[in-house]
Each structure stands twice: as C-alpha cells, then as structure tokens.
Amino acid sequence: MRRSPKDTAESFRKISRRGLLLAGTQLAFGGVLAMRMRHLQVDQADEFRLLAEENRVNIRLIPPARGRIFDRNGKPLAENEPSYRITMVREDAGDVDAVIARLSTLVELDEDDLNRALTEMKRSAPFLPVTVADRVTWDEISRVAVNAPALPGVTPEVGLSRVYPRKEDFAHVVGYVGPVSDRDLARYDEPEPLLRIPRFQIGKVGVEAKMEDALRGRAGAKQVEVNAVGRVMRELSRREGEAGADLQLTLDADLQAYVQARLGEESASAVVLDLENGDIKAIASAPTYDPNLFVRGISVADYSLLRDNDHRPLASKTVQDAYPPGSTFKMVTALAALDAGLIAPDDTVYCPGHLEVSGRKFHCWKRAGHGHMTLEQALRESCDVYFYDLALKVGIDKIHEISDRLGLGVAHDVPMSAVSAGINPSRDWKMRERGSEWLIGDTVNTSIGQGYVLTSPLQLAVMTARIATGKVVTPRLIKSIDGVETPHGVGAPLGFNENHMRQIRRGMYAVSNNRRGTAYRSRIIADDFRMAGKTGTSQVRNITEAERRRGVTRNEDLPWNRRDHALFVNFAPFDKPRYAVSVVVEHGGGGSTAAAPIARDVTLQALYGGDPPLDAYPVADRPRIEALQDRLRREREERDANGQSRA
Template sequence: MPDPLKFNSDAEAFQQKRLFRFRLYFAYGFVLLLFVFLISRMAHLQWYNYERYHGLAEGNRISIETLPPTRGKIYDRNHILLADNQPVYALSMIREKMDDIHAFELALMNLLEGSDPEKIEAYFKKFRQLNRSKAYTLPFSVSEEQAARFSVMSYKFPGVTLTARLKRVYPHKSTAVHALGYVGRINVKELKKLNEQEYLGTNIIGKAGIERFYEDRLHGSPGVQQIETNARGRILRKLETTPATPGEDIHLTLDIELQKYAESLFKDKVGSIIALDPQNGEILAFASMPTFDPNLFVDGIDQKNYSRLLNDPHRPFINRAINGQYPPGSTIKPFVALGAIEKDYISPTKKIYDPGYFDYAGHRYRDWKRTGHGLIDLNAAIAQSCDTYFYELSLTMGVDAIHDAMSPFGFGEKTNIDIIGESKGILPSQQWKMETKGKPWYRGETIISSIGQGYNLTTPLQLAKATAILANRGKIIQPHLLKDELKDSSSSQIAIKKISNWDSVIQGMVDVMHGKKGTARRHGKGLPFKVAGKTGTAQVFGLNQGKYNADELAKRLHDHSLFIGFAPVDNPKIAVAVIVENGGSGSKTAAPMAINLMKHYLEEKLTGISTQTESKQ
C-alpha cells in the first residue's frame, strides 16, 4: 500500500514546494502592503493634518463660551428701581449632540411640565435651522422645581446644560410701561441690523420706550471664557476669562410715586396725563391709560395674553402720551389770544358782544353757552372759554396767523422726547391743506380752527410742552426722561414785544381757576397755591346744528375732556396736560384730575412751596 505522505514523483514534490513558496511570498507581500498602508495613514494623520486634528481634539476638551453682559438697571429720580435683573435658570442646547431631535423635544416637554408647550414647539422649529455646533438657550426660564428635575435626569439629555442667567424684571409691573417700554426676544428683522458680535450670548433687546431708545447704553458688551470639559461634557475647570462689560445704569426724571398716583386718577377711564418741570423739561409723570404688564414680554408673550391685549377695545399698546392725536379744543385759546394781542389784531381790553352764536356765510357757529356771555374782553374770553370771541377773532387773524402764533410753542412738530415713534400732530395752514389735501383753505375752517377743532390735532406731550413754555413766559424747554442730561435750551426764547402780553394771557388762565366765572373755579377753591389753567372740550361727533346730549350718544362719541395748567403761578414747579377720551366736559373730568395731581406733587413732594407762594400773595 503506497504511503500518502510521499510524493509519487519528483515533479509532484517540486510542484508542491513551488505552491508553498508562492503562498508564503503572497503572505509576506500582503503583510508588507498592510504595514505600508498603516504607516502612510499614520503619516497622513500625524504629519500632514496635524493642525486640523489637533484642533478638533482640543475642541472636544476645550470649548469657548460667550458671557452675556448684565443689562443696565433703570431707576427713577429718587433712586427707586424701575427695571431690574433677576437670576433664573435656563437650558442651553447644542444640536450636533442630539441624535433624534423630535424625540428629544417630546422628552423635554415631559420634563418641563408646566411650561407652555407651544413655546417649546416654536423654539425647536427654529432650532432645527440653526448652527449645529453653537449653543442656544431655551427662550424662557425654568423654575427651581424644573431645574431640579433636569439635574436628576440630565444624563438623558446630551448636549443640554443647565445654566444661570439674568432675566429682566419690572417690579412695578404695568406702572409707567409706556415710558419704560420693555425688552423682548430679538427677531429676524432686528438681527439683520445688529452688530452680531455685540449680541453674542444675548437673545433680548429693548422693544419700546426707554429700553429701546437707550439700548446702546443699557446693553453692554459680551465677554468670553475658555472651559475644559470631560468626555461627557461636564465642566472641569475654567482656563481663561474675558469678563463681559455690563450695561450702564440710568436714572430717569420720573417720580414713580407720582406716576402711580397719576395712573390711579384714571380708574377705568382712557387717556393720558403728562406732568413736567417747566424749568428744565424733566418729565415727572408720563401716563398713558390703559397699561399692560411688560413682564409678559421678557420671555415671549403667550398667544392667549397677546390676543387679550390686542383685542382690548381700549388698545393698551398705544402710547397715547406721544401717539394719541386729539383735537386740542379750547386749550389752544391762550396761545391764539397771545398771538392776537402780540400782532395787534385785537386789544386785550376790547370787548365784543356774544349772543351765544356767530353767523358767517349762512352758517351759525354756536358757543358752548347757549345764552351767550354778553359783552366780553380777552381776559373773560379765556376765563369763561367764550367760543364766539375766538370765532370773530379768527376771521380777523386768518388761519396762517393762528398757525404762526401756535407754532413756536411746538404744535404740529415732534417734541423729540427720548422715546422712538412720536407723532407730530397737525397744525393746519393754507399751505398745509394744499399740500396734503390738494384743496384751498376756506374761511369757515378758520373759525372752527380757532377753538381747536377742524384739522387741529395734538398729542398730550405737545400740550404739556406748550403749557410749560407759557409758564416760563417764552423759555423753550425740551421734554426728556433721562435724568442729568438736560439739553440746554436757555438761549431759546419766544420773542414777545410786550412783556405785559404774557401777563394778560396768564391772568386769564388764573381766572379760569380762581375767577368768579372761571370754567374750573370750583376746583380752584381752597387751594394753598394759585393755578393757571385752561379747560377744553373737544368734539368727536359732528352734530350738524343739533343739541349735544351725552345720554343719547354711544360712549365712543362723547366729547374728549382736556385740561392744561401750571402751578404755582409766580414760581412754576409743575406743568400738566390731561386728556380723557370721551370724558365729556373738561371742567368736570380732566380739570379735577390735573388739580389733584398738582396738589399731590406740591404738597407731598415739595413741602413748603405752597406756604411760600401764599406769603407772596
């Protein structure tokens, strides 16, 4: 039997040896090729791309975080805090560390039970479009309970970090909101206009009022810090920090206690009160009613609250102090009268007869007093608010002369207060009508313009400024809300030929309050100081010769109630303008509100002023 281990022939043995050598060389070659590949790959990684992969490796260990600046605080004139920053918890997220964003979103909703799911859903819709490697903060704070739950479950949320941040808080809630404004999340339109480097790590910006106007001061500049983390993203240590520059704290001219009192005077009424210091233009109270709570906007207002405010028939979003444009009514009579006697259109002592109406071109223009005022001069015309006197005077002057008399007091122009979005009102003239309406001016329009009706429109702030200038006897002031930055206007003075003309007009306003027949005389009784004032009633609804009966008209068609005034007369410390929408007679509604505000300020805030004034009298 042949041996199977032996080859049958030499040829077969040779063939087997050859095959073995081939396999051995192939194995050697394969191993050598593998080593060449490994060495070349190592060279590629270690030498040629060292900088790139070293940076990536360091990125896994060292990360750079932006340090948002602390927003500047806002105080009133007495150093009472109006806008503060409160520490809260927030969640910061990096998208590239999340495997399934949808599942992550649902898990987070469940974890943050109590938070608005619509806000979370809206955030993640936007989050999916953002840079994958950057950290973004959830647009609302989380409660301490939610923060505690997250800390326990944080291992389930890779890429999410619990951080502390400062949230804007308005401790007085709705008080002075139209002056302060509010902050809110930066939108796409705003983002395009901003310096992105200055807003790194920041997601809020001033939206209205002082918060918006002084955004550059309040915002500050961000800082950066390098931090070392482990494989799980847990912070090990801080390597290098460039601190953020905090925003500037600012003080306003507002007196928050006077502001609260001013707002309380409205109760359920709608309108505006402006009180300012006539000597320097500092605004003491800036009320627009109704108001709303600015805290609702800091983290983003929910749809329910936004709809409620938006659909409120009284429209609380409107800043009536600078955007409410109203017919000024009889409050303009002192300014028209001053222009008339200054340009010698009429003498202060000249009397006209008022039968209770004025006929012109077949139309009868009625006085507010149906029986008329009889013989009346300029002083009585202001004190008793005689319409007929000004009807007749207006045809002597003409609309352009009325325009020129009122323009220096700021009517028809923005006051340039430090709030964005102010309206300019309308001070009509022949040129204005031709440019805006494309029609000529008619004399009948001059008649109604003389008592603040027709095309005339003014804002409460314009009325307050004009009243302050009148109190100063022509010194033009600049209304402003920022304390310690008075714009010097001492060189600006309305030129008047006769100083006595100021006295004539102001005395008429004093008699409004303290005269025997003044329209607001009942509110001037018993005051420890003298007030110069002027009531006004602006018609909203045309009656076409009919008789006004408030009981038969809808509330929205009732007349507006107005009042302007300043006190004490000899040394004015406060000038006030009040407009109450659909409030009826100025003497019944706006006048007592203004007087109460003056009393509150002069007696509570400036103790001794009234006594000094009485001693002079």
C-alpha cells in the same frame, strides 16, 4: 551579431548622458521640494500654526449685562434678574423623548415651548444646546441637578433676564425687550454679531428701544477648544463684556404711580412738567399693561385681549396720539391777537351765541350767548364767538406762528415710541396735504382748536409751560446716562411782551378761581398753591343744524366712542409756577367735568410730594377726595407689594 567596440562606447556615452540628465532633474526637483518645505515649515510656520489653532480654538461671544433704568430718585424701573433655564444636547441625550418624559416629572414643561425646542433641535447641529424650559425656579433647577445621572444631555443654566418691577406704571415709557427678530436685523446694514446670539434680547418699544445702543453694552468673548466636528471640549480663556449704561429718568416713580392710578381704566393720558428744568415728572397713558408679559413672548390670548380693547392699552397716548385741542388752544389765538397789536385787554366782543362767516353759522357752546366779553372773561367762560372774532382779525398766518413758538406741531425729542408732531395747520400745509386753498372758515375753526389742528398731551403740557414761564421749555426725559447729567430743558425767553403774557395768565387764573370760571369746581383752595388753567372740549362728530334745532344730544346719551374728548391744562402755583399739567380723557364728555378734576388732583400730588391735606380742596369735595385717597393708597401699596415680591 556582435557589436563593435566603437558602438558599445557610443551607447555607453548616451546612457551616461541620460543618467546625468535624469539625476540632474531629480536633484533639481529635490532642491525645489526642499526649498518649498523650508518655506512652508520655516517662513510660513506662524501662519499655518494660526490656521491650525483656528480649527482647534473657537471665539464665542458672551452677551453683556443690559444697562438698568431708574427713576430720578434711584428706584429701579428696569433691571436684570437671574434667569434659570434648562438646556438639552440632542446627541448626549440619546433617546430625546424618553429624557423629556423623565424631565417632565421634575419640571412643568410648557407645551408650546417644548414643541418650539424640539423643532429647534431638528434644525440645529446635534451637539448644540437648545433651551427646553426657560425661567424655571431654583427648586426646579435643584431637582434637575440632583437627578442629573438619569437625565443625559440635560444641563441647568443661569443667565440674566429683563424684569420690570413697577409693571404697568411705566409700560408706555420704559417699554420692554424681546428676542431679536428678522425684522430687527433688517434695520441694520451690517447687524452686529451680538444680535445673532440665539434668544438675545433688544429693546422693542419705549426707552428700551430708543436708547438701545447705550443700554446694550459690548459683548465679551471666550476661547473654547473644539474637536474635529466642532464640539466644545474645554474653555481656554474668557473676557467679560462691558455692561450697558445705566439710565436715570426724570420721572418720579411715586408720582407716576399716583397718576396712573388716578387715571384708572379711563382711556386717558396725563403729563406733568417741572418748569424749573423741563423735566417730565410723570407721563402716563391709561389703560396700561404689564411689560413683563412681552419679555419672553406674550401668549396669543393675552395679546388678543390687549389688541382688541377699544381703550387701546398698547398705545402711548401722551406722545403717540394727537387730538383736537379744543378750547385749550384759545390762549394761542389770544396771544396771536395781542402780539399783533390788534386788540387791547379791555376790548369787548358781543356774543349772541353764534357768528356768521361767509354764509355759515359758527356756534358758541352756550346757545344763548355770553353777551359782551373781554379777553379775561372770554377765557374764563370759554366764549367761542370771542375767539372767532379774533381769528378774523389776526388770520391763520399769525396763529400758525404763535402756535409754533409755543411748541405745537413739533415732535419733541423724547426717547419714546411713535412721537407725533401733530398738526399746526397753515396755508402751505393745506395746499401740500389736502391740495386745496385755505378758507376763512378754516381759520375760524382753528381759533377754538377744532378743524385741522391736532396736538398731543405732551405738546399741550409744553405749551402751558411756555405760557407760564415765558421761556422755551423743552421736555427732558433722560436725567443722566451712567451718572453724567444731560442738559436741562429750560432755554431763553420766548420774546413775547410780558404784559401780554400776564393777560393770558390772568384769564387762566379766572378759569379756576372765579365763580363763573369753567373749572371753578376743580379749584385749589390752598392759597400758596392756587392754579391757573383752561378747560377744553373737542368734538369728534359733526353736529347738524337739524340736531341744533331740536337740541344737541348730550354726551352721556351717546355711545362712548361718539362722545367729545375732555381736556384740561394748568400750571401752579400761579405766583411762582412750578409744574405744568395736561390731561386728556378720550370721549370723556366735558373738560370741566372729566379732565379738570384729574388735573387738579395730579397737580396737588406733585406740589405736596405726596397726598395733600384735605384742606387744599373745596369743602364739598373733601369726603370724596378722602375716599379716593384711601382707595388709591391701597392700590399703590398693593402694586408695590406685588412688585417687591416679584423682584
């Protein structure tokens, strides 16, 4: 059936409208597409160019050089040395086992390090380098470089590693560094990206840890071009990091070495304070260890030897440990009574060998007693009963106050690990910590440095420095940071009556220079350098009445760890104090026999700035001192030679 012209015209009109609508739609879509393309290619061109660049260019951190540590005279205590290592890229090596076999003929590979490297290769991307051998020699690096064609994927590299040229002498002060651990990262809310660099090292203990932020420095950065799978193709640019700050300590390396050698293998510690500025000139714990062992990870065998040693070489005894101060505390009790106006220097107390308080006998170290004692005599001969009597008069509140003013019970602000505050006991302290009331017997015990009172060797040195000067002497360990001097540690007067201070000092002088003094055998003969001191012996076991009746067992007849601690504190010269010294010998027996001779020798070494002349010592001691000086001199020279050869 033929369509009419009218129907044909109507169909044509409909088709034309649909065509126009479709064409319009296509035109609109094309316009939107064109506008979008313009937006992407013109308006957002910089953004997409940056995204493309980020896919092609990576930013990688460059570890900064760690700040160095020096003694007060510029001698290096911690520095950085070139460290050669050998890395391997798994995908470039191909047959890893075969390459390692060839490499082992050129370089001695540690089995533990090698196993650790193989494990790391399996976990890492195949194109990332993994350290196979660390701290290799230059000769080994040379052999690897010469045989490079036979060692695909193997690359010799050079970096910086921490080294401690003085080894054992500064282990407890400077500390050591080690690789960042998960425990280290957990200490930060947002760990710095630098800490996530493989094998990056940070301070673990000592100054290295406490001054980490200053020593670490700031990371540099390099731009590298990578391909689609992230493999480095080339380096585009580099910005070196900012090295960490150099630190200068107040310590004198030579004096520190002498003190360390003089302590020997005793479980002991010693502190030397400069009274002019509060500088710590030496602070040594014995026995000690080589911190270089920890830098790359100490072996289980080496660590076990240190951990299981009953003399605790890993402990920083000068600040970390706290001991009953024994009779070195008697100056505190005496000053408390003088300051309260309860005694005069010539007042006497009768010592029959004990004092009965609340039905309990408190014994003097001298069983037969000392008879009538003045303050100076009581300090000179260390009469316990005299100070028991003072304690009953003055009470714990005043003793606690004076102890605090002299620097006891305070965690002094020095950048060393685990600085102890010790215990300066009081009524509130006992109720808070022990849940019981303070008793009169507690005061009596405290008066002679027993009972609850605990002090560190550093605190004892500070106490002695404040008695010697009458000023607030605060210990300083950091002398300067990047050449900028830190504030010194001598402050305002303590506010004590100077006549009272002179009475205490005279008593300490008699300890070392009067024939009846407990440290007379360890006196200094040189008139210009006479010292004032105080012996101390602190019990570590309870002595029963039954043992007292049959005779107290001598220290030398007891097991080592049951013997009394030996202590001695002193300052010199007496007329113009320059140094304060404290010495603690764990389980040494008696302060006069074990600690005083060490303190005297250390004091003379500090005063003379080297080995003192023999005529500074008592005549009877000179042959022994000469032999000792020769031995210690040889030991120091040997250590210095070993340190220089290592450096």
